[in-house]
Amino acid sequence: MKLYLKFFIIHLKSQMQYKTSFFLLFIGQFLTSFSVFLGVYFMFERFNNVEGFTFAEVLLCFSIVLMAFSIAECFARGFDTFTTIISNGEFDRIMVRPQNEILLVLASKIDLSRIGRFLQALIVLAYTIPASGISWSWDKILLLIIMVTSGSIIFSGLFVIYASICFYTTQGLEFMNIFTDGGREFGRYPFSIYGKEILRFFTFVIPLALFQYYPFLYLIEKSNNIFYFLFPLVGCIFILPCLLFWKTGVKHYKSTGS
Amino acid sequence: MNSKKYLSFFRITFSSGIQYRAALGGTVTQFAWGSMNLLLYKAFYATDAAKFPMSFEALSSYIWLQQAFISMLFLWFLDNEIFNLIRNGNVAYELVRPLNLYNMWFIKSVATRLAKVVLRCFPILIIAYLLPSPYGLSLPVDLFSFIYFLITLFLALMVVCAFCMLIYITTFYTLNPSGVRFITLSLTEFLTGAIIPIPFFPEGFKKIIELTPFSSMQNIPLRVYSGDLSGFEMYKGISLQIFWLVTLIVIGKLWMKKALKKTVIQGG
Numbered sequence: 266m267k268l269y270l271k272f273f274i275i276h277l278k279s280q281m282q283y284k285t286s287f288f289l290l291f292i293g294q295f296l297t298s299f300s301v302f303l304g305v306y307f308m309f310e311r312f313n314n315v316e317g318f319t320f321a322e323v324l325l326c327f328s329i330v331l332m333a334f335s336i337a338e339c340f341a342r343g344f345d346t347f348t349t350i351i352s353n354g355e356f357d358r359i360m361v362r363p364q365n366e367i368l369l370v371l372a373s374k375i376d377l378s379r380i381g382r383f384l385q386a387l388i389v390l391a392y393t394i395p396a397s398g399i400s401w402s403w404d405k406i407l408l409l410i411i412m413v414t415s416g417s418i419i420f421s422g423l424f425v426i427y428a429s430i431c432f433y434t435t436q437g438l439e440f441m442n443i444f445t446d447g448g449r450e451f452g453r454y455p456f457s458i459y460g461k462e463i464l465r466f467f468t469f470v471i472p473l474a475l476f477q478y479y480p481f482l483y484l485i486e487k488s489n490n491i492f493y494f495l496f497p498l499v500g501c502i503f504i505l506p507c508l509l510f511w512k513t514g515v516k517h518y519k520s521t522g523s
Numbered sequence: 524m525n526s527k528k529y530l531s532f533f534r535i536t537f538s539s540g541i542q543y544r545a546a547l548g549g550t551v552t553q554f555a556w557g558s559m560n561l562l563l564y565k566a567f568y569a570t571d572a573a574k575f576p577m578s579f580e581a582l583s584s585y586i587w588l589q590q591a592f593i594s595m596l597f598l599w600f601l602d603n604e605i606f607n608l609i610r611n612g613n614v615a616y617e618l619v620r621p622l623n624l625y626n627m628w629f630i631k632s633v634a635t636r637l638a639k640v641v642l643r644c645f646p647i648l649i650i651a652y653l654l655p656s657p658y659g660l661s662l663p664v665d666l667f668s669f670i671y672f673l674i675t676l677f678l679a680l681m682v683v684c685a686f687c688m689l690i691y692i693t694t695f696y697t698l699n700p701s702g703v704r705f706i707t708l709s710l711t712e713f714l715t716g717a718i719i720p721i722p723f724f725p726e727g728f729k730k731i732i733e734l735t736p737f738s739s740m741q742n743i744p745l746r747v748y749s750g751d752l753s754g755f756e757m758y759k760g761i762s763l764q765i766f767w768l769v770t771l772i773v774i775g776k777l778w779m780k781k782a783l784k785k786t787v788i789q790g791g
Contacts, residue, residue: 289702293709300713308567310725315570443555451559458566459559 268364272372280377287378294381298331302389305453316458321397322485323454324389329409330452330477332386333416334445335379341421343373345445347428357520366515367508370428399485408480408494415476415497420445422507423471429507432514448473455481475500528622529630536634550646553590557651560586561658576722579657581749585720587651587660588745594639595680596741597717598708601687602635606704609694618783625779628691629772632684664750671757676744678764683740685771686711692775695782715740722751736767 280287305327309320318326338345350356350373359369394401427441448471451459456467456474467474476497482488564582568575577585594600605628608614617624651660663669693703712718714737721732721742732738743760746752752760 286702289706293702293705296706296709300709300718303713304718307719307724307728311574311576311723312567312571315566439549440551440555443552447556447559451563454563454566459562460565463559463562 269368269372273375276375277377290378291381294378295385298382298385301450301453302327302385315454318455318458319397321393325393325397325399325485326455326477326481327453328386328390328393329412329481330416330449331382332390333413333476334420334449334452335382335386336413336417337420337424339376339379339383340371340417341424342376342379343370344421344424344428346374347431351431354520356518360518367511397485404494405484408484408497411494411497412476412480412484415500416473418501419472419476419503420448422504423448425504425507425511429510429514432518444471444473452477472500472503475503529626532622532627533630533634536631537638539638549643553593553643553647554650557586557590557647565658577720577746577751578749580661581746581751582720583651583654583658584660584749585745585751587647588748589717589741591644591647591651592640592676592741594643595636596683596715596744598683598687598712598715598740600636600639601690601704602632605631605691606694609691624783625688625776629684629688632687633680636680636684661749663748668747668750668753671761672744672748675747675757675761675764678761678768679740679744682736682764682768682771685768685775686736686740688775689771689778692778692782711737714738716742716745720745722746734763736771739764739767 305323306320308315309323313319315323343350347370350359350370355373356366359366359373362369399405423441423445427438427445430438430441448467452473456464456478464474464478467478479493479496483490483493561583564579564586568579575582589596608617614624617627620627648660652662653659663672690704690707693707697703714732714735715721716738721729721738724732739760743752743757743764747757747760
């Protein structure tokens, strides 16, 4: 942990060397997700609701997913760009170091410009918390925090899978984007509106709905089921098979030789 | 004589672009992306069909064509080679060649985009065509609308490239293009109808956007195909495309001339 903190400070310092570039990237990150927000806004200018969800409710969902994703992306970016680590032989160097390789991959890249997205999520959330008309009791605030945490763990798990596949293919597989970037893009609306099959898929296969949909129903008072509190916690378990996959990948690893 | 040079330059770039990217993974991704988008619109359609600004079939065609021609019509797919040329000073070699730099890069962009699309579009188009109506890609209404589709698609590609040229030229001034590029693109991509089609914009805003070059990009061909844009509106669209193409090229050429005058080649 101490080591990670050191890496964190190094990354922070190195990114602050190019302040303008960092700042522009930061704004860019912000604007990209802003255009997605604008898309949602325009849709609701035309339609008042979608399958019973109001604009404020969808925004709440949007901000939770975006926040979870940006946290995962900021810290687990090393896994997201793992292709380069594999293909330039960097991973050999990681293997010989007397440290856990997950920690080292995590620490290899900490991209703080991603905070642009996080900030966007925070602003939207700040707007939605009063606008949604939800009475914010303590249990709901707690649930909101659990949802975001669980979400960033699940997204990190997806990044780990993405990286683990590189052990076998030495290249990232583009279709994984459907679950990471796609999860973020399409997760801006509750997964139920895409139909039953999609919801089932995102419940049992890629468990994004466990933090995005079921507890969300409790949050917006569409359901009283207290068990929905457990769903995001169950979702966190998803990280275990991901890590297992990673471990088998590491065993399988052959250097590319460069 | 001159046009022969450009033609062979086009051929070289095109065939080198077609070498790699046997893009099966890409097709799967785009198919999933398109399907999810359609399901999303279906939910809105089910909620209030009367407020839908176009027919659902037209929207389906729009989304599938968008996925099929994504690397041709999206501003994001810029040519990194050109950025590197400017940054590492190799642009000097380009200037030595007996070709106009603007024309050369313009052709390079067109060829790269076409090469990418030729590889990628057919699997998507075929699968989308096989999907049941209203979710599939419908056939064009008649031969004429198909020809108009091809014309507007071609013009759209040209407008996209002419706009991208302006982004390349800014690199002469800033050297580190990623920031400028990132910000310009995230602002403009939305206006082209990449995230939601322009007909879904609020009325007042839509009227303004329709006059800008951004609506001359993917918006026009993808709607001409399904007949959503036809008759007078279509001719208006085509005239706007031509107008913006000429304007953007003129601005680009003048600006490039100015930029090259003060260019300092980054050491060797």
